[in-house]
Amino acid sequence: MTRTAIYPGSFDPMTMGHLNIVKRSLEVFDQVIVSVLRHPEKQAMFTVEERVAMMREILAGEARVEIESFDGLLVDYVRRRGSHTVIRGLRAVQDFEYEFQMTMMNRRLAPDIDTVFMMTDEEYFYIASRTVKEVAALGGDISGLVPEVVAREMRTKC
Protein backbone atom coordinates (compact mmCIF):
# COMPACT_ATOMS: atom_id res chain seq x y z
CA MET A 1 0.00 0.00 0.00
CA THR A 2 1.36 3.38 -1.04
CA ARG A 3 0.55 6.32 1.21
CA THR A 4 0.13 9.41 -0.92
CA ALA A 5 -0.45 12.85 0.57
CA ILE A 6 -1.36 16.10 -1.15
CA TYR A 7 0.32 19.35 -0.13
CA PRO A 8 -1.79 22.18 -1.60
CA GLY A 9 -1.05 25.90 -1.63
CA SER A 10 -0.39 28.97 -3.73
CA PHE A 11 3.40 28.58 -3.61
CA ASP A 12 3.83 32.04 -5.15
CA PRO A 13 6.72 31.33 -4.91
CA MET A 14 7.99 28.30 -2.98
CA THR A 15 9.95 29.30 0.14
CA MET A 16 12.37 27.41 2.38
CA GLY A 17 9.40 26.96 4.74
CA HIS A 18 7.42 25.09 2.08
CA LEU A 19 10.46 23.02 1.15
CA ASN A 20 10.94 22.08 4.79
CA ILE A 21 7.35 20.83 4.98
CA VAL A 22 7.83 18.74 1.81
CA LYS A 23 11.01 17.15 3.21
CA ARG A 24 9.31 16.38 6.52
CA SER A 25 6.32 14.88 4.74
CA LEU A 26 8.58 12.51 2.82
CA GLU A 27 9.58 10.99 6.17
CA VAL A 28 5.96 10.09 6.85
CA PHE A 29 4.43 9.40 3.41
CA ASP A 30 5.58 7.31 0.47
CA GLN A 31 4.59 9.90 -2.10
CA VAL A 32 3.90 13.63 -1.83
CA ILE A 33 2.04 15.58 -4.49
CA VAL A 34 2.66 19.33 -4.23
CA SER A 35 -0.33 21.01 -5.86
CA VAL A 36 -0.60 24.64 -6.92
CA LEU A 37 -4.11 25.98 -6.60
CA ARG A 38 -5.35 27.92 -9.62
CA HIS A 39 -6.87 30.98 -8.00
CA PRO A 40 -8.24 33.37 -10.66
CA GLU A 41 -8.80 36.48 -8.54
CA LYS A 42 -5.55 36.35 -6.59
CA GLN A 43 -2.92 38.57 -8.17
CA ALA A 44 0.33 36.72 -8.33
CA MET A 45 4.00 37.30 -8.98
CA PHE A 46 4.45 34.06 -10.92
CA THR A 47 2.01 32.24 -13.20
CA VAL A 48 0.92 28.79 -12.08
CA GLU A 49 3.09 27.30 -14.85
CA GLU A 50 6.14 29.24 -13.64
CA ARG A 51 5.56 28.09 -10.05
CA VAL A 52 5.21 24.47 -11.12
CA ALA A 53 8.36 24.68 -13.28
CA MET A 54 10.42 26.18 -10.45
CA MET A 55 9.28 23.55 -7.96
CA ARG A 56 10.03 20.76 -10.46
CA GLU A 57 13.57 22.12 -10.74
CA ILE A 58 13.97 22.45 -6.96
CA LEU A 59 12.67 18.94 -6.27
CA ALA A 60 14.10 17.24 -9.36
CA GLY A 61 16.12 14.82 -7.21
CA GLU A 62 13.10 13.58 -5.26
CA ALA A 63 11.58 10.64 -7.11
CA ARG A 64 8.73 10.47 -4.59
CA VAL A 65 7.54 14.03 -5.19
CA GLU A 66 5.18 15.09 -7.96
CA ILE A 67 4.28 18.71 -8.78
CA GLU A 68 1.12 19.79 -10.56
CA SER A 69 -1.72 22.31 -10.42
CA PHE A 70 -5.40 21.89 -9.66
CA ASP A 71 -8.61 23.88 -9.52
CA GLY A 72 -11.99 23.41 -7.92
CA LEU A 73 -12.65 21.91 -4.52
CA LEU A 74 -9.60 20.52 -2.79
CA VAL A 75 -11.40 17.42 -1.51
CA ASP A 76 -12.60 16.51 -5.02
CA TYR A 77 -9.07 16.82 -6.30
CA VAL A 78 -7.67 14.72 -3.43
CA ARG A 79 -10.17 11.97 -4.25
CA ARG A 80 -9.35 12.14 -7.96
CA ARG A 81 -5.71 11.52 -7.05
CA GLY A 82 -6.70 8.52 -4.95
CA SER A 83 -5.43 10.08 -1.73
CA HIS A 84 -7.03 10.53 1.69
CA THR A 85 -4.56 12.95 3.20
CA VAL A 86 -3.93 16.68 2.95
CA ILE A 87 -0.75 18.19 4.37
CA ARG A 88 -0.67 21.73 5.66
CA GLY A 89 2.18 23.59 7.27
CA LEU A 90 1.82 25.47 10.51
CA ARG A 91 3.82 28.51 11.47
CA ALA A 92 2.80 30.52 14.48
CA VAL A 93 -0.68 31.09 15.90
CA GLN A 94 -1.83 33.23 12.96
CA ASP A 95 -2.17 30.13 10.77
CA PHE A 96 -4.24 28.21 13.26
CA GLU A 97 -7.67 29.80 12.96
CA TYR A 98 -7.78 29.76 9.17
CA GLU A 99 -6.41 26.22 8.96
CA PHE A 100 -8.84 25.03 11.62
CA GLN A 101 -11.81 26.45 9.67
CA MET A 102 -10.65 24.94 6.38
CA THR A 103 -10.00 21.56 7.93
CA MET A 104 -13.44 21.43 9.52
CA MET A 105 -15.13 22.49 6.28
CA ASN A 106 -13.19 19.88 4.29
CA ARG A 107 -14.06 17.24 6.85
CA ARG A 108 -17.73 18.09 6.50
CA LEU A 109 -17.47 17.83 2.72
CA ALA A 110 -15.36 14.66 2.79
CA PRO A 111 -15.24 12.76 6.11
CA ASP A 112 -12.86 10.17 4.61
CA ILE A 113 -10.14 12.79 4.01
CA ASP A 114 -7.95 13.98 6.83
CA THR A 115 -5.61 16.94 7.18
CA VAL A 116 -2.21 16.46 8.75
CA PHE A 117 -0.30 19.45 10.10
CA MET A 118 3.44 19.70 9.97
CA MET A 119 5.31 22.15 12.13
CA THR A 120 8.07 23.99 10.34
CA ASP A 121 11.65 24.39 11.56
CA GLU A 122 12.08 27.34 13.92
CA GLU A 123 14.40 29.05 11.44
CA TYR A 124 11.57 29.18 8.87
CA PHE A 125 8.51 29.87 10.95
CA TYR A 126 8.33 33.58 10.05
CA ILE A 127 8.70 33.05 6.30
CA ALA A 128 5.70 33.61 4.02
CA SER A 129 5.63 34.07 0.24
CA ARG A 130 3.98 37.44 0.76
CA THR A 131 6.71 38.82 3.01
CA VAL A 132 9.50 37.44 0.80
CA LYS A 133 7.91 39.23 -2.18
CA GLU A 134 7.68 42.47 -0.20
CA VAL A 135 11.34 42.30 0.82
CA ALA A 136 12.44 41.52 -2.74
CA ALA A 137 10.35 44.37 -4.19
CA LEU A 138 12.06 46.79 -1.80
CA GLY A 139 15.50 45.54 -2.77
CA GLY A 140 16.18 43.44 0.34
CA ASP A 141 18.27 40.27 0.40
CA ILE A 142 16.11 37.16 0.11
CA SER A 143 18.89 34.57 -0.10
CA GLY A 144 18.34 31.81 2.43
CA LEU A 145 14.59 32.49 2.56
CA VAL A 146 13.82 30.85 -0.77
CA PRO A 147 15.57 28.14 -2.81
CA GLU A 148 18.29 29.48 -5.15
CA VAL A 149 16.12 28.78 -8.23
CA VAL A 150 13.41 31.05 -6.81
CA ALA A 151 15.84 33.82 -5.79
CA ARG A 152 17.19 33.82 -9.36
CA GLU A 153 13.70 34.10 -10.90
CA MET A 154 12.62 36.78 -8.42
CA ARG A 155 15.60 38.93 -9.35
CA THR A 156 14.39 38.94 -12.96
CA LYS A 157 10.93 40.15 -11.83
CA CYS A 158 11.93 42.91 -9.41
Ligand SMILES: Nc1ncnc2c1ncn2[C@@H]1O[C@H](COP(=O)(O)OP(=O)(O)OP(=O)(O)O)[C@@H](O)[C@H]1O
Ligand atom coordinates in the same frame (compact mmCIF):
# COMPACT_ATOMS: atom_id res chain seq x y z
N1 LIG B 1 7.41 28.99 6.58
C1 LIG B 1 6.47 28.04 6.61
N2 LIG B 1 6.55 27.03 7.48
C2 LIG B 1 5.58 26.09 7.52
N3 LIG B 1 4.50 26.07 6.75
C3 LIG B 1 4.36 27.06 5.87
C4 LIG B 1 5.34 28.09 5.75
N4 LIG B 1 4.92 28.94 4.78
C5 LIG B 1 3.75 28.44 4.33
N5 LIG B 1 3.40 27.32 4.98
C6 LIG B 1 2.22 26.49 4.77
O1 LIG B 1 2.21 26.01 3.46
C7 LIG B 1 0.86 25.91 2.96
C8 LIG B 1 0.73 26.68 1.66
O2 LIG B 1 0.86 28.03 1.97
P1 LIG B 1 0.76 29.25 0.97
O3 LIG B 1 0.92 28.82 -0.43
O4 LIG B 1 -0.37 30.12 1.37
O5 LIG B 1 2.15 29.99 1.37
P2 LIG B 1 2.37 31.30 2.18
O6 LIG B 1 3.84 31.40 2.40
O7 LIG B 1 1.46 31.37 3.35
O8 LIG B 1 1.97 32.36 1.06
P3 LIG B 1 1.08 33.69 1.18
O9 LIG B 1 1.95 34.66 1.90
O10 LIG B 1 0.83 34.05 -0.26
O11 LIG B 1 -0.16 33.29 1.92
C9 LIG B 1 -0.01 26.40 4.10
O12 LIG B 1 -0.42 25.29 4.86
C10 LIG B 1 0.92 27.27 4.91
O13 LIG B 1 0.52 27.35 6.26
Ligand SMILES: [Mg+2]
Ligand atom coordinates in the same frame (compact mmCIF):
# COMPACT_ATOMS: atom_id res chain seq x y z
MG1 LIG C 1 -0.65 31.60 3.15
